[in-house]
């Protein structure tokens with residue numbers, strides 16, 4: 382089994398280069414289905430979810446060629462709709478974007494239901510379906526597949542989401558790009574990656590306005606052309622390294638980032654005891670004094686991101702006093718708590734709130750990455766706690782973080798990727 386081993390208790394110092402944003406790269410890759418031309422996408426993070434998304438397009442008949450580790454050439458001219466491979470689709474939440482892209486191009490969609498991180502709750506797609514039906518499609522889900530058809534084509538409409546949803550906002554943008562007339566999405570998600578998708582599509586000739594606000598307008602066009610496009614930096618990766626510095630102490634320059642995207646994270650980390658200096662495309666985060674307790678509620682952008690929930694919980698375990706984190710986006714997202722308890726963390730979960738009694742000394746342990754962001758949180762815990770920690774199931778971390786071990790080594794962490802036989806980790810045997 383591949384593992385990460387960490388000798389914790391050291392400060393982090395130096396500079397970390399932030400990669401392209403996974404959650405912007407994925408919708409943009411699937412958006413290429415709408416474009417019967419050559420696109421070159423730059424600043425792609427080298428991560429498993431990106432590789433799997435490109436593999437899906439390739440298996441559907443698209444031309445996909447890696448120009449280098451972070452740049453891909455995609456041409457979907459010969460892509461065949463409805464032909465996505467189930468075993469790959471079922472691994473990714475982002476594969477739900479196949480529905481919107483296929484519906485937009487072929488007026489028909491047929492693909493497996495999406496997978497993605499398991500937070501212990503459900504991750505329905507009812508709002509996606511509501512939007513497709515509003516556009517005039519007939520939608521059914523059975524035997525693990527979604528099928529959508531609009532034989533008379535899609536027509537512009539108004540879609541009012543019952544609550545803010547990134548995935549459904551993205552999917553309705555994809556489906557409505559060629560619809561007849563104007564589509565207005567109300568209660569739209571405002572995340573930077575929604576804006577990045579709209580910018581990509583507009584560069585290819587789409588007519589999308591209002592992305593980044595809660596009302597997005599899509600005027601149908603007849604076709605799109607290819608383009609060269611660079612993905613925005615990953616705000617969650619940046620926030621994760623900022624949280625690592627908060628937990629270990631030290632001073633790190635987070636370079637190739639957009640401080641504006643990090644406002645809620647920076648504000649909360651300053652409240653907790655970090656100093657943050659912002660520049661045009663970088664920021665310096667340092668923590669020299671004690672950490673302070675805090676209360677957090679995760680919310681859609683520009684609120685505090687849910688994808689920063691587990692990482693921040695680790696920081697609050699190191700802060701004197703009782704802190705609270707309320708999960709305001711997903712039904713639940715507390716599977717990381719059991720892993721932190723292995724270090725001696727005192728955390729109780731009441732409903733959607735984790736109550737963290739911080740400041741108790743923690744001890745190094747063997748932890749499991751239970752999902753992508755929780756896995757990164759376990760890395761932060763291993764870095765902050767003195768002694769030898771081990772993290773298993775690291776493929777979940779590598780789904781969305783490019784070279785997390787190499788980047789941390791450059792910051793002075795004693796961390797390495799290694800291998801141990803599975804039986805070493807049979808319950809009770811792991812040291």
Ligand code: EPZ
Nearest residue numbers: 404475503504505506507508509546547548549710711712
């Ligand atoms: C995207 O998931 C991200 N995934 C998630 O990041 C992120 O946590 C989430 O947005 C919120 O920002 C990708 O971009 C691939 P939602 P998504 O639709 O689109 C419920 C990571 O670690 N909902 O905004 O699935 C849903 O269950 C991942 O990179 C419905 O009930 O999120 C959730 O409770 C984890 N019905 C809430 O809405 C629907 O039809 C928000 O979901 C759609 C969503």
